[in-house]
Amino acid sequence: MNYDEKIRELEERIERLETKILWMAMSKLPNPKHPYYEWLLYLNIPENKRELMEHILVILSWRLENQAIHEEFKKQIPGIPYELLYSESIPSFEEVEEILSIILGFNNRKHIINLLKSLYNEGKFQKLCRYLLEQIGEDPSEAQLYAPF
Numbered sequence: 001m002n003y004d005e006k007i008r009e010l011e012e013r014i015e016r017l018e019t020k021i022l023w024m025a026m027s028k029l030p031n032p033k034h035p036y037y038e039w040l041l042y043l044n045i046p047e048n049k050r051e052l053m054e055h056i057l058v059i060l061s062w063r064l065e066n067q068a069i070h071e072e073f074k075k076q077i078p079g080i081p082y083e084l085l086y087s088e089s090i091p092s093f094e095e096v097e098e099i100l101s102i103i104l105g106f107n108n109r110k111h112i113i114n115l116l117k118s119l120y121n122e123g124k125f126q127k128l129c130r131y132l133l134e135q136i137g138e139d140p141s142e143a144q145l146y147a148p149f
Helices: 003-027 035-042 047-064 093-104 109-121 126-135
Strands: none
Touching: 035 109, 047 093, 047 126, 093 109, 093 126, 109 126
């Protein structure tokens, strides 16, 4: 088997594995202990986007608490206006929705609301999530298990 055939075989194996993982995700019951990871799984959010999103949520949490944003955290993120992310004002739901939509590559308010509720219910960024959800009349404790299939 030559190099190109071996690469093609590996690509096919990866594709089969991805399909099986998707089928497993669709056929299992949501885990109430980990709603955030269920959300990531069901929407197929890659690790690099998860890490960037969590980095941004740290910055937004600091803004909410009027804390200084450390210089090592201030970096230009492609697609996000610098002034939008590093503003000194308390973040609004609309600002956060815009930022997260850019990072995640979709513009779906329901997904953003479910993200914030799942983070809250998993104990991550709770103060920020509660504040943002209350701005739009949502109660984070009313979250349902995320199973869009």
